[in-house]
Amino acid sequence: MAREKTEPTAAGPNAEAIEVSGRTTSVQPAPVTGVSPVPADTAPARLRPVRPGEDQDHGEGTQRVLRDPRRSDVDEWGRSEHMRSIARRAYAPLYRHWFRVEWQGLEKIPATGGALLVANHAGAIPSDAPVIMHGIEEELGRPVYGMADYFFRTVPVVGTLWSRTGGVPAHPDNAYRLLHDQEQLALVFPEGVKGPSKTYSDRYRLRRFGRGGFVEIAMRSGVPVVPLAVVGAEESMPVLFRLPSVAKALGVPYFPVTANLLAFGPILGPFTYFPAKIKIRVLDPVRFDVLDSQERYSKSRVMDEAERIRSRIQDALHDMLRERRSVWFG
Amino acid sequence: MGRRVLVTGLDTFWGGRMAQALEADPDVDMVLGMGTHEPKVPLERTEFVRADQTYSILNRIVRATQVDTIVHTFLVTNSEEVPGRTLHEINVIGTMNLLAAAGSPGTPVEQVVVKSSTHVYGSSHKDPAWFREETPRVAPVGTRLERSLIEVESLVRDFAEDNPSLLVTVLRFAHVLGSDIVTPISANLRRRVLPAVFGFDPLLQFVEEDDVVRSLEYVTRNRIGGIYNVAGAGKLPWSEVAAISGAHLLPLSPVSPRTFAAPLCRLGLIQFPPEMEPVARFGRGVDTSRLCEQGFEYRYTSAGTVESFARANNLRRSTGGASNAYRYQQDVELFFRHSPAVVRSLDS
Known part of the structure; x- marks a missing residue:
């Protein structure tokens, strides 16, 4: 049974810098097995x-x-550095000239090793996720995996594009593998859909931070939590009111009626943001001195830490809003 | 004393190749194959017993031959192969008879190896990217095939609990590709048309048929018990599978794709069984670290599997299929094995 073997076994490490023509920054891809x-x-x-x-x-x-x-260079999470670089090139003008994004304390994001980025979430179609991912990939040259509700996966085309540009369904197993095994950066919004679905009158009031699952994930993966406070996303697409019956009929988590819809009409409205100035402040990373890879962690400790991180982001938001003189110019 | 192994499904790809592998092992004294049809691969010393698909005579065979290992490969993991009722008979009733025979009082059996499929995990949008062996299934059980496989696995689990002295191994294989085996995906790729659900490009894993046989042999030879996922390293998107194999994607409507695929399936142009639809939307990934920790080494990655299949496919297209296929002839086999006219002392 001597059969010819022409294929080699598993590939070696795949950590070379990716060269994308016309770009200077190089992004380290996640280890791609199977190449x-x-x-x-x-x-x-x-x-x-x-x-x-x-x-x-x-x-x-x-x-x-x-x-x-x-x-193709699609990795095991569905992210493609090639697609990502196209998306970055397309998004760059919006990032630079529309939102004029400004970072404070970017050096607090670890340049190596895993970390869980935790941010507040706002805007009917949240503008904060692409801004954070774009900014960190441009400035630090590290990929960021955006963890979001698995609802996205069910939407044709959108789900695939979301996955190719770095989206990963928020599942504890996925987070553990990304953070602990592969030492990547993962971005989560613990408010979930409650963040972007809140109306303009509730702006900058953080919702409940889920059940503290993100703290448990960080503890289990043995990585720090890096809290981010984002100002401006709320005003880029404010929700005036929601139509729960329409949402139910369409099977989507919420159906917002935005100010953009009224200002730009039904065709451009859903896709056009107001040019609010976006400022992102990186807060000091939070480390938990607990053993990693445990099955369970003290629920009270988890809830305490989640609440502490939540209030730190809330305080930072208030601080930034106090300094802000204009929604449009910062 | 060497091992005495019973292989079920000798007439299928799995059983035939497994018997060949066991024949090459000097530690195996006797290989006994059961099948509903004649074997399709040349075998040196495997004894062949024809049985009905539910293996009702298995109890007698086990007692008569005193086999110590049963490799149960006769499980249907492709619902295109047989109608639904037969599927249930083969998978559930066949396994039940087999486990009953293996667990009877005073049994000579020490190890039971069962082939399963990663279809038991299902596929849904709420899945983790990688299923570990103990990760619970998320997707509701919608197809006959999955239901029967889950039932088989629960029978095996109960059997392992009732017979703690026996070694029970379950291998869950991802999509298998290779020059010999026929699966819905390979049948589509051979026709160079891969049905896809429009707007979805899921990530898949594949395992090469050589690795399939090697893993079955590995757990049997090293007496490894437990449940293991078997899949090549890495994942690749559905569209890339088509690209590597030179196939065209056939986008089906994201709403009820099976309705649109049905006429084409009826004409025999594509295969799109019910268990393939969720996979074509959300894909599936299984963590294979547990088997690797046991020391098993894969020869092929997922992408390498598809590539090697594409090459075998090119060859088949150029040479026009395997015309010199082996045909089992009972009389000839009996003559070579048992006739006094054959000089056998040359071997020893």
Whole structure:
């Protein structure tokens, strides 16, 4: 039963910087398993180069060069650095000239190792998630995985695009693997849909931080929580009121009627943000001195820590709003 | 004393290849294969017993042959193969008879290896990206195939609880691709049309048929018990599977895609069984670290599996299929194995 083996076993580490033509920043991809050696001459620019000794055929001794089976750079989470760089290029003008995003304390985000980014969530179609992901990937050159409600996955096209541009369904197992095993940055909004669905009259009032699941995830993964306070997303697409019956009929979590809808009409309205100035403040990382990879953690400790982080973000928001003189100019 | 192994489903890809692998093992004294049809692969010393699909004579066979290991590969994991009722007979009733035979008082059996499928995890939007062996299923059980596999696994679990002295192994295989095995995905890829649900591009895992046989052999030879996922490393998107195999994607409506696929399935142009629809939307990933911790090494990654399948497919297309396929001839086999005219002392 001597069968010819032309395929090698699992790939080696895949940590080379990705080169995207026309871009200077390089982003480290998550370890992509399943990539076989690439011959240097046929390798597309965005795939890793071959290492010496890796392109040997284990078969008959003929030096057959293996073709890399992968045709895209979609990683095991569905994120594609190629798609992500296209999205970044498209989003850059909006980030720079529309929202004119300003960061405070960006150096507090760890340059290596896993960390759980926790932010407040606002705007009918929240503008904070892409802004945070874009900013960190541009400035730090690290990918950010945005964890969101799994509802997204059920929407055709949107779900796929969301996944290719770094979205991951918020599941504790996914978070643990991302943070603990792969030491990536993950972004969560503990308010969930309660954040973006709140009306303008409730702006900058943080909702309940879920059941503190994010603290438990950070404890289990042994990573710090980095709280982020975002100002401006609330005004970029304010919710005037909600139509629960329409939401129920459409099967979506909420159906908002926004000021943008009234200002820009029904066609442009759902996609056009107001040019509110967005400011993001990175607060001091919170570390928990507990053993990682435990099955359970003290519920009271988890709730306390969640509440402490929530109130720190709330205080930071109030502080930033006190300093803010204009919604549009900051 | 060497091992005496009974392999069920000798006429299927799984059983035939497993018997071949066991024959090559000098520690295995006797290989006994059961099947409803004649085996499709050449076998050196495997004894073949024809049985009905529910294996009602298994109890007698186990007692008569005193086998110490049963490798149960005769489980249908592809609902296109057989009608629904037969599926239940083969999977559930067949396994029930097999476990009854293995667990009878004074049984010679020491290990039971059962082949299962990652279909038991289902596929839904609420799934984790990677299922571990103990992760509970999220998706509701909607198809006959999944229901029967889940029932089989619960039978096996009960059996393992009732017989703590026996070693029970369950291997859950991801989508298998290879030159020999026929699955809905491979049948589609051979026709160069892969049905997809419009707007979805899920991530999938594949396992090469060589790795399938090697893993079955590995847990049998090393007497490893427990439940294990078997899948190649990494995941790749549905569209990339089509790209590597040179197939075209056939986008189906995201609303009730099976209705739109039904006429094409009826014409035999594509295969789109019910268990494939959720997979074509949300994909599925299983964590394979548990089997790797046991020392098993894969030869193929998921992408490598698809690539190797694509190559085998190219060859098949150029040479026009396997014309020199083996045909089992009972008389010839009996002659070579048992006739006094054959000089057998050369081996020893």
